[in-house]
Amino acid sequence: MSREDVLVTAEWAEENLGTAGVVFVEVDEDTSAYDGGHIPGAVKIDWRTELQDPVRRDFVDRAGFEKLLSGKGIANDDRVVLYGGNNNWFAAYAYWYFKLYGHDKVQLLDGGRKKWELDGRPLSADAVTREETSYSAKEQDTAIRAFRDEVVEAINAKNLVDVRSPDEFSGKLLAPAHLPQEQAQRGGHIPSAINVPWSKAANEDGTFKSADELRELYSDAGIDEGKATIAYCRIGERSSHTWFALHELLGYSDVKNYDGSWTEYGSLVGVPVETGPGTQ
Amino acid sequence: MTTTVTSDGCGAPEQTAELPAGIDLAKEIVLGGKVTADGAPVGGAYVRLLDASGEFTAEVVSSADGDFRFFAAPGRWTVRALHRTGNGETxxxxxxxxLHPVAVTVE
Structure with missing residues (x-):
């Protein structure tokens, strides 16, 4: 796996806006950015209302994913290029989700919406419609998705990477610093977790760092490439970004994203919690 | 004026000069202000909060009026704005x- 297999540059994207078989998809938690102006021809996916189950705390199921992609006009053999705001957090989440349901040809736009805007590339507010398809998803590939029991079993056994900010890791904050802090769960982190904030994998313009820089970052932090790894954050989207760096860019073989993340773990009764800067 | 605060998500909430309902300034540290260039507000800037060691902490996009806001822990912070017309920090x-006011000029 090389960078070119999983990422496209903004230059490439602009040159391929009208290329048949390439579908640009903007993924955000708040789609008002898309509505105000998006990459020409891109369709939108609303992370909150379209990728999450409306009642239970879980994803849309396989049939729901098929219905969603069919409605967006995405076919099984399309090359899907995902991008979004927040340094591609939700686009990376969607990328992981596409992989979870077995879509092979999916890539991220390196730098996402931020790089596109900082470059001054074109945006369009025109409505985009694509002809409905009949999309067929596979069963979830749980080789890349971790659940809470295996996270508890991974303490002191696997690499646990907490990708939140240091203040969230230590328990000082319960959410990223641009959000209000009133939350139900306890503060802290999973014992034995190593704190490598997701942002260390990204440049200021939102692009991913080079493979050499990433390898050095994670090995210096104490992540053992020979061991299985579980990444988590607060709700699983920042850890999708790190999952992408470890599994897709660096090619570490066994990396899972724990999408339950701290909002689940920090609310569990009877599990160990560590506070402070950690042992690293 | 109504303001939406996303508390179960991680995305950037709408940035406004007015604080959202439910924010207790007796408890929370809020860093807020405007991005400007030549005195005019700059909307659509990527505003990054960096900690005392220069490490990234959070990022929001300034509103059409240039407004941004962060909820932070006590400490010394750098607020850095990126825009296609230029960058700046304070x-x-x-x-x-x-509420701790912050003004950032990009050039």
Whole structure:
């Protein structure tokens, strides 16, 4: 796996806006950015209302994913290029989700919406419609998705990477610093977790760092490439970004994203919690 | 004026000069202000909060009026704005709860 297999540059994207078989998809938690102006021809996916189950705390199921992609006009053999705001957090989440349901040809736009805007590339507010398809998803590939029991079993056994900010890791904050802090769960982190904030994998313009820089970052932090790894954050989207760096860019073989993340773990009764800067 | 605060998500909430309902300034440290260029507000800037060691902490996009806001822990912070027309940054020290005003100029 090389960078070119999983990422496209903004230059490439602009040159391929009208290329048949390439579908640009903007993924955000708040789609008002898309509505105000998006990459020409891109369709939108609303992370909150379209990728999450409306009642239970879980994803849309396989049939729901098929219905969603069919409605967006995405076919099984399309090359899907995902991008979004927040340094591609939700686009990376969607990328992981596409992989979870077995879509092979999916890539991220390196730098996402931020790089596109900082470059001054074109945006369009025109409505985009694509002809409905009949999309067929596979069963979830749980080789890349971790659940809470295996996270508890991974303490002191696997690499646990907490990708939140240091203040969230230590328990000082319960959410990223641009959000209000009133939350139900306890503060802290999973014992034995190593704190490598997701942002260390990204440049200021939102692009991913080079493979050499990433390898050095994670090995210096104490992540053992020979061991299985579980990444988590607060709700699983920042850890999708790190999952992408470890599994897709660096090619570490066994990396899972724990999408339950701290909002689940920090609310569990009877599990160990560590506070402070950690042992690293 | 109504303001949406996303508390179960991680995305950037709408940035407004007015604080959202439910924010207790007696408890929370809020860093807020405007991005400007030549005195005019700059909307659509990527505003990054960096900690005392220069490490990234959070990022929001400034509103059409140039407004941004962060909820932070006590400490010395750098607020850095990126825009296609230029970049700029400023530092602020927040010792305790309340609204700490921050002004960032890009050029």
């Amino acid at each position: 530092t602020v020290t927040a010792d305790g709860p309340g």
